[in-house]
Amino acid sequence: MSLTYSEIENTAFDGVTRQGKFNQKWLFNLSGGYQFNESWEASFKFRYASGAPYTPFESDGSQLVSRYNTAILPDVHSLDLRVDKKWFFETVTLITYIDVQNVYNRKNVFAYRWDRREKKKWRRQYWNITFDWRKSGVLEK
Numbered sequence: 001m002s003l004t005y006s007e008i009e010n011t012a013f014d015g016v017t018r019q020g021k022f023n024q025k026w027l028f029n030l031s032g033g034y035q036f037n038e039s040w041e042a043s044f045k046f047r048y049a050s051g052a053p054y055t056p057f058e059s060d061g062s063q064l065v066s067r068y069n070t071a072i073l074p075d076v077h078s079l080d081l082r083v084d085k086k087w088f089f090e091t092v093t094l095i096t097y098i099d100v101q102n103v104y105n106r107k108n109v110f111a112y113r114w115d116r117r118e119k120k121k122w123r124r125q126y127w128n129i130t131f132d133w134r135k136s137g138v139l140e141k
Helices: none
Strands: 002-005 009-011 017-019 026-035 040-049 076-088 092-101 108-115 120-126 130-140
Touching: 076 108
Parallel strands: none
Antiparallel strands: 002 026, 009 017, 026 040, 040 076, 076 092, 092 130, 108 120
16 A cells, blocks of 8 residues: 655746646555465555646637646546466466456546647546456466
């Protein structure tokens, strides 16, 4: 488990102090797992971060220096689950796993961009559930 609190401010050449681009005040990570027996184990990873600052768009798509990093993106979080299976052979051990990322399909917003054709902002977000299955390695006994 890890928990971080931070504040980042910058004073620009104009003498005005503003919050920094990477000023995500809270970061929280929690991970754990359980080994059922010599062959099977399961684990999880939960991540949370408070929203990062961004500069809002004006109605024409421009951004004002006076409004630099005055808006905050939504908080982001996700939960990943993984199950590992070990296969024991005479001289090697084969480890396979299934990894499901963003289990509850959270639509996390990481940035806003301006669409010049549509004349509006759009969200850059990741929200798909990812399944990953592969062998992760062969270990010599």
